[in-house]
Amino acid sequence: MENGLWELLGSKGLLKKHEFIRVLVQCLYSLGFKKSASCLEHESNILYKSVDFGLLEKQVLSGNWDSCVAVLDRIFDSSSDDTRNTALYLVLKQCLVEYLKQGDVSLALNVLRKQAPLLGMGKDKIHRLACDIVYSKEMESGEADSFLVQDLRKNLLVELEKLIPLPIVIGERRLEHLVESAVLHQIDTCLYHNSWDAVSLYKDHCCGRDQIPSETVQILMAHKNEVWFVQFSNSGKYLATASSDYTAMIWKVLDDNKVELKHTLESHQNPVSFVSWSPDDTKLLTCGNAEVLKLWDVETGVLRHTFGNNNTGFTVSSCAWFPDSARLVCGSSDPERGIVMWDTDGNEIKAWRGTRIPKVVDLAVTPDGESMITVFSDKEIRILHLETKVERVISEEQPITSLSVSGDGKFFIVNLSSQEIHLWDLAGDWKQPLKFSGHRQSKYVIRSCFGGLNSSFIASGSEDSQVYLWNLKNAKPLEVLSGHSMTVNCVSWNPRNPRMLASASDNQKMQ
Numbered sequence: 001m002e003n004g005l006w007e008l009l010g011s012k013g014l015l016k017k018h019e020f021i022r023v024l025v026q027c028l029y030s031l032g033f034k035k036s037a038s039c040l041e042h043e044s045n046i047l048y049k050s051v052d053f054g055l056l057e058k059q060v061l062s063g064n065w066d067s068c069v070a071v072l073d074r075i076f077d078s079s080s081d082d083t084r085n086t087a088l089y090l091v092l093k094q095c096l097v098e099y100l101k102q103g104d105v106s107l108a109l110n111v112l113r114k115q116a117p118l119l120g121m122g123k124d125k126i127h128r129l130a131c132d133i134v135y136s137k138e139m140e141s142g143e144a145d146s147f148l149v150q151d152l153r154k155n156l157l158v159e160l161e162k163l164i165p166l167p168i169v170i171g172e173r174r175l176e177h178l179v180e181s182a183v184l185h186q187i188d189t190c191l192y193h194n195s196w197d198a199v200s201l202y203k204d205h206c207c208g209r210d211q212i213p214s215e216t217v218q219i220l221m222a223h224k225n226e227v228w229f230v231q232f233s234n235s236g237k238y239l240a241t242a243s244s245d246y247t248a249m250i251w252k253v254l255d256d257n258k259v260e261l262k263h264t265l266e267s268h269q270n271p272v273s274f275v276s277w278s279p280d281d282t283k284l285l286t287c288g289n290a291e292v293l294k295l296w297d298v299e300t301g302v303l304r305h306t307f308g309n310n311n312t313g314f315t316v317s318s319c320a321w322f323p324d325s326a327r328l329v330c331g332s333s334d335p336e337r338g339i340v341m342w343d344t345d346g347n348e349i350k351a352w353r354g355t356r357i358p359k360v361v362d363l364a365v366t367p368d369g370e371s372m373i374t375v376f377s378d379k380e381i382r383i384l385h386l387e388t389k390v391e392r393v394i395s396e397e398q399p400i401t402s403l404s405v406s407g408d409g410k411f412f413i414v415n416l417s418s419q420e421i422h423l424w425d426l427a428g429d430w431k432q433p434l435k436f437s438g439h440r441q442s443k444y445v446i447r448s449c450f451g452g453l454n455s456s457f458i459a460s461g462s463e464d465s466q467v468y469l470w471n472l473k474n475a476k477p478l479e480v481l482s483g484h485s486m487t488v489n490c491v492s493w494n495p496r497n498p499r500m501l502a503s504a505s506d507n508q509k510m511q
Contacts (some may be wrong), residue, residue: 019167027175050168056160060153067093075164087163094156098149126504191471194498196450209479212452212469213493213501216483218258222249227504228273229447229490233281236496238262238298240284241504244271248286250298257500263301267294272503273428274318278325283344285328287316293330295344309478320365320372331360331374339363341375344351362403364412373412375400381414383426392428402447406455407495413458415448417441421460423472438477439468444487451493451501459501461488467503 009015021040025048028037041047050058050077059067068091075083156219161169169179183205187193192207199205217491225245232239232253239251239259248265265286274287283304284296293307295317307330308316315337319330327349329341338353339360358377365372372384378399383392398418405412405426413423419441422433437444439462448460457478467488486506494500 001119014035016226018046023175023178024168026170027173030176048170053161053164053167056164057157060091060157060160061150063095063149063153065091066315067460075168083163083165087160090156090159090163094152097152170310190475191474194456196453196498211499212457212479213499214479214481216481219483220251220259220261222261222264225271226506227489228271228445229275230502230504231275231277231490232494232500232502233277233298234279234495235281236494236500238277238281240277241274241501242272242275242286244289246271246288247360248272248284248296250284250301253500257497263296264300265294265296265301265303267303267306271307274316276319276321276328278321278328280322280325283325285319285321285330287319287330290315290333292316293319295328305344307340307342307346308385312321317360318362320363322365323367323369329363329365329372331363333359333361335359339372364403364405366405367409369406371426373403373405374434375403375414381424383428394424396422398434401441401445404447404449408445408455411449411450411455413448415441415446415460421458421470423446423458434472434475436470436475436477438470439466440464440482444489446488447490449491449493451495452498457493459491459493459503461491461505462501463487465505465507467501 007017009017009020021044025037025040025046028034028040029048037048047054052071053412056068056071056075059065059071069088072087072091076087077482086436139441161172172229179201183199183201187199188204190205190207192209192211193205194207194211220241221246223241223243225243227241227243229242230239237253239253240248241251242248246266246268248268249261250263250265251259252262253259265284268286268288268291270291271289271343272286273289276285278284282298283297286294286296288294294303295305295307296302297304315333316330317333319328321328325344327341327343327502329339331339335358336353338351338357340348340352341350343347344437358380361375361378363372363374370385370387372386374382374384379396381394383394385391396414396416398416398420400414400416402415403412405415409426411423411425413421415421419437419439421436422440423436424430424433436458437458441463444463446461446463448458451457451459456472458472460468462468465484465486465488467480467483468477469479470476471478481503484503484505484507488503488505490504492502494502
């Protein structure tokens with residue numbers, strides 16, 4: 001090859017110059033710079049399309065089907081190659097479609113008799129080909145015209161290009177793929193990456209800690225006692241908090257990312273330990289500590305319904321919503337009460353009770369509504385597919401205090417009293433969990449959450465008054481955030497703002 005095109009490029013000498021130029025030419029064509037691409041082909045004497053593919057393209061577009069078969073036979077070495085047979089099948093189908101649309105049935109049958117043996121086609125394959133043609137969209141469009149035929153032939157070329165081996169053809173948009181792969185690799189190794197913004201090609205990608213929540217921007221002091229729970233709404237426009245002062249509060253997230261108090265919810269007779277937003281953010285559930293479940297209207301702050309009755313001993317430990325925002329499920333700390341599914345009017349839809357349902361510590365419903373994850377009797381996790389009734393059980397060696405599901409519903413985490421957070425996959429492919437450590441938890445219920453871009457991070461409270469952040473790629477904390485003076489009970493990452501995190505503490509503060 002002339003002009004030193006066998007030279008190697010790059011600081012490591014890993015790139016072949018002639019391949020690099022060919023990919024550049026392809027990129028110019030795909031971007032619409034046809035004159036520049038043609039000029040580079042002429043100057044370098046390197047064609048984007050190989051001689052064989054150029055010849056195949058010419059024969060397909062002109063409808064010379066015998067010549068097409070001859071070129072394909074030259075491209076594919078083995079006559080028994082399945083890919084070759086697939087390519088010949090597509091050519092044969094196009095040929096037959098054109099003859100049939102022209103009304104030349106006898107010619108189509110002659111072609112079929114001639115080409116079928118070359119493909120090793122038995123009666124079953126010939127029958128399938130006939131069905132493919134009869135029911136194809138091409139046959140629905142009536143008689144053939146020159147524009148339709150050319151479109152069909154161009155589509156055939158696209159399909160053939162996917163089958164023809166390298167280096168006769170190059171994969172579509174090869175340069176974009178190579179650059180994007182390099183960028184994705186840099187993103188994948190960037191522990192702080194937390195943005196939807198496009199990445200600059202002018203420099204190697206590397207995010208700083210400013211991409212994640214790292215500075216206190218607001219302290220909320222409205223509660224009069226310990227704050228036990230905090231959770232952003234699904235839209236990220238609201239925040240709910242629960243406190244041992246017997247109240248829950250709804251906060252509105254403003255355009256400048258500050259929050260202001262919207263409603264104080266007063267009805268519980270005991271500390272409020274848990275809240276849950278409906279998927280449409282119009283309703284909020286609150287659980288009283290060793291008490292009943294209450295449903296609130298978010299817009300008005302009005303109590304809409306109380307589920308259960310303290311007089312009957314019904315107590316709720318946790319609750320969750322189904323995607324339709326019309327059904328909810330709650331678990332009781334009383335083994336005899338089990339798990340109950342209700343509609344928003346308080347009608348019981350389904351219940352799980354009996355000896356197989358011990359004390360419920362925490363539960364969640366996956367975002368698609370297909371599975372319910374429940375933590376039982378401190379150490380057991382059960383994943384129930386609600387339609388098939390298939391159940392998977394995971395046993396932890398240490399007591400579990402809380403549960404959280406990722407935004408895409410593929411993973412969940414549990415906090416353990418052994419000062420570890422375990423990450424499990426919902427599909428059940430993993431035999432062992434990923435483990436994260438560094439925070440402090442031995443006496444209290446500490447809650448963690450997923451957060452950031454694509455749920456790439458975990459945040460957790462801690463008994464040492466800090467907030468801990470991990471990237472899922474690393475078992476050790478990425479950041480440790482200060483600001484509280486007592487145990488941080490719960491954290492919540494805004495699902496629509498990857499740089500916004502709320503934490504709740506025993507010192508009555510939220511940050």
